[in-house]
Amino acid sequence: xxxxxxxxxxxxxxxxxxxxxxxxxxxxxxxxxxxxxxxxxxxxxxxxxxxxxxxxxxxxxxxxxxxxxxxxxxxxxxxxxxxxxxxxxxxxxxxxxxxxxxxxxxxxxxxxxxxxxxxxxxxxxxxxxxxxxxxxxxxxxxxxxxxxxxxxxxxxxxxxxxxxxxxxxxxxxxxxxxxxxxxxxxx
Amino acid sequence: xxxxxxxxxxxxxxxxxxxxxxxxxxxxxxxxxxxxxxxxxxxxxxxxxxxxxxxxxxxxxxxxxxxxxxxxxxxxxxxxxxxxxxxxxxxxxxxxxxxxxxxxxxxxxxxxxxxxxxxxxxxxxxxxxxxxxxxxxxxxxxxxxxxxxxxxxxxxxxxxxxxxxxxxxxxxxxxxxxxxxxxxxxxxxxxxxxxxxxxxxxxxxxxxxxxxxxxxxxxxxxxxxxxxxxxxxxxxxxxxxxxxxxxxxxxxxxxxxxxxxxxxxxxxxxxxxxxxxxxxxxxxxxxxxxxxxxxxx
Numbered sequence: 001x002x003x004x005x006x007x008x009x010x011x012x013x014x015x016x017x018x019x020x021x022x023x024x025x026x027x028x029x030x031x032x033x034x035x036x037x038x039x040x041x042x043x044x045x046x047x048x049x050x051x052x053x054x055x056x057x058x059x060x061x062x063x064x065x066x067x068x069x070x071x072x073x074x075x076x077x078x079x080x081x082x083x084x085x086x087x088x089x090x091x092x093x094x095x096x097x098x099x100x101x102x103x104x105x106x107x108x109x110x111x112x113x114x115x116x117x118x119x120x121x122x123x124x125x126x127x128x129x130x131x132x133x134x135x136x137x138x139x140x141x142x143x144x145x146x147x148x149x150x151x152x153x154x155x156x157x158x159x160x161x162x163x164x165x166x167x168x169x170x171x172x173x174x175x176x177x178x179x180x181x182x183x184x185x186x187x
Numbered sequence: 188x189x190x191x192x193x194x195x196x197x198x199x200x201x202x203x204x205x206x207x208x209x210x211x212x213x214x215x216x217x218x219x220x221x222x223x224x225x226x227x228x229x230x231x232x233x234x235x236x237x238x239x240x241x242x243x244x245x246x247x248x249x250x251x252x253x254x255x256x257x258x259x260x261x262x263x264x265x266x267x268x269x270x271x272x273x274x275x276x277x278x279x280x281x282x283x284x285x286x287x288x289x290x291x292x293x294x295x296x297x298x299x300x301x302x303x304x305x306x307x308x309x310x311x312x313x314x315x316x317x318x319x320x321x322x323x324x325x326x327x328x329x330x331x332x333x334x335x336x337x338x339x340x341x342x343x344x345x346x347x348x349x350x351x352x353x354x355x356x357x358x359x360x361x362x363x364x365x366x367x368x369x370x371x372x373x374x375x376x377x378x379x380x381x382x383x384x385x386x387x388x389x390x391x392x393x394x395x396x397x398x399x400x401x402x403x404x405x406x407x408x409x410x411x412x413x414x415x416x417x418x419x420x421x422x423x424x425x426x427x428x429x430x431x432x433x434x435x436x437x438x439x440x441x442x443x444x445x446x447x448x449x450x451x452x453x454x455x456x457x458x459x460x461x462x463x464x465x466x467x468x469x470x471x472x473x474x475x476x477x478x479x480x481x482x483x484x
Contacts, residue, residue: 019311020220027216035204040197044204051204052212056219127193146191147198177190 009072013065023062026072027055033073033148034080040147041084041091050087054080069157077148078158081140088136095132098125130180134173141166142173214339221319221332222346279424280439284360284414287453291406298325298354300477303403304484308432308457310469316431318473321401322481325350331481338482348398358407360414367391367415388419392441393460399446400458403475409455413439413448426450430457431471447471 009026016023034054038047057079058072065075084091131139137159144155145166152170156163204212307319322331327344344350352370356363371390375382382390395412404412416422416439425438430447437450443461448454457471478484 020223023220024213024216027213031209031212032203035208036198036201039201040194044202048204048208048212051208052215055212055216059216059219059223124193127190130190143194146194149195174190181190 008070010065010067010070013062013072014067016059016062020059023055023059026058026076030072030076031055034076037077037143037148038080038084041094041143042087043090043094046087046090050080050083053083057083066157073148074150074154074158077144077150077154078160081144081158085136085140092132095128098128124181126180126182127177130177133180134176137161138169138173138176141169142177145170214341217339218330218332218341221321279426279437280417280422281414283424283437283439283448283450283453284410284417286450287410287413287448288407290453291410294406296358296405296407298403298405298477300479301325302478302481302483303350304474304476304478305401305403305472306474306484307401308471308473310431310466320484322478322483323350323402325354325477327351329481340481346401348394348402350402353398353402353404353408356408356411358411360411360418363411364391364415364418367395370394385421388421389442389444392416392419392422393444396444396446396458396460399455400470400472403477404455406453410453413453416441416446431459431469432457432473434471443467 007025009029012022012025016026031051035047035051038050038054042050054076058076061079065072069075134142140159141155144150144158145152150158152163152166155166155170159166301324303323303325305321305323307321308316309319310316320333322338322340323344323346324330327346327349329340329342330344330346331338331340333339356366368387368391371387371394375387375390395416399409399412417424419441422439422441425440428436428438428447430436434447434449434456436447436456438445438447440446445459445461447456447459449456455472455475458468459466459470460468474484
């Protein structure tokens with residue numbers, strides 16, 4: 001559901017300091033998106049916990065919310081990314097498992113079906129290996145841009161890093177993935 | 188399709204959370220929100236403010252409107268804390284505890300049901316009041332709240348003072364106080380904080396007050412907590428007060444921490460917490476009883 005522009009996230013969060021129950025509106029607006037982002041990185045089972053914990057942490061930190069940001073998306077994605085960071089091994093395990101699953105199905109002669117799925121729920125083995133090979137900071141920045149569709153400025157706010165650093169991280173990550181996919185650089 | 192599009196495509200193809208996962212997450216958040224309505228000052232700066240208020244209030248008590256028997260400090264400055272109508276020596280708090288203990292004789296010593304039901308009136312920060320209903324397992328395995336007209340049960344305990352701690356307390360006030368001091372000492376050691384003796388007294392009083400505010404306790408244990416509070420240095424008794432629900436009562440107070448008690452039935456009425464002139468929390472226990480299941484009143 002798109003955010004109600006008449007009531008910004010910032011004003012709801014500000015109100016929730018006095019009336020905590022208002023914060024449920026933030027949950028209703030963003031829980032599916034945060035869950036989807038966590039599921040991409042950790043799988044749906046772990047995403048249930050991480051997404052729920054994201055909103056608990058956000059509620060506890062609402063007094064520190066910067067009202068200069070009318071939308072809470074970068075803030076929430078930043079919290080989720082921090083929580084996902086605690087599951088780094090699980091994330092890498094997921095990429096390896098996805099890679100192996102896709103390869104096994106291809107070996108079993110279901111190439112057509114795999115071809116359909118690799119562009120959707122599954123990753124190609126090469127892309128999965130490429131994601132696993134990325135540094136954590138680079139992967140965070142790339143996935144916030146690619147999946148959460150945050151701008152570089154929003155990623156910078158989410159991760160607490162300079163905008164220039166976001167750019168260099170994303171570029172580095174893309175080079176690694178393009179190499180894994182054997183796609184020549186654009187330059 | 189480049190790598191960004193591949194990743195985005197995969198992201199967009201995720202099915203999204205199941206209704207069960209969404210409901211469970213919302214219940215967890217609602218439980219946290221429910222707890223926060225009357226959250227005690229947990230952050231260090233608030234604790235420091237509370238400790239500072241203790242010193243201020245202790246001075247103010249001596250000059251506010253003391254009983255004839257209390258010393259008056261000549262030339263004392265205008266008190267920074269609002270005066271209370273009547274202030275009596277701590278022996279009144281001890282009498283309160285003794286009366287409560289006498290009344291508790293013969294009452295059940297253990298919870299009479301697996302769930303404790305409480306209905307609280309809480310003061311919101313904008314001055315309005317709201318009521319909250321809570322069911323809490325006395326074995327700390329779950330609690331339940333009403334959300335959008337439906338009963339939601341959450342596994343585990345998010346309460347700072349657990350029933351496990353409360354029900355393990357001895358009913359001798361001195362022993363209960365000693366056990367409570369030990370709990371605070373252990374907590375502060377875990378947090379690697381050094382506290383003054385005055386802060387130790389304040390935090391112990393606060394711990395016991397917090398333990399009473401969202402729980403139902405056997406009468407004997409409740410009386411012992413009153414008795415333990417009365418033994419904490421600096422605790423004051425006020426004979427005329429009114430709680431958030433405007434019920435007349437007496438109070439036991441240390442610094443900005445205060446509990447309200449019905450002097451006739453010795454029932455616990457409520458809790459108020461202040462830091463200087465800031466009201467941090469005020470609530471009244473409207474109903475409290477042990478029940479057999481969540482949702483039962």
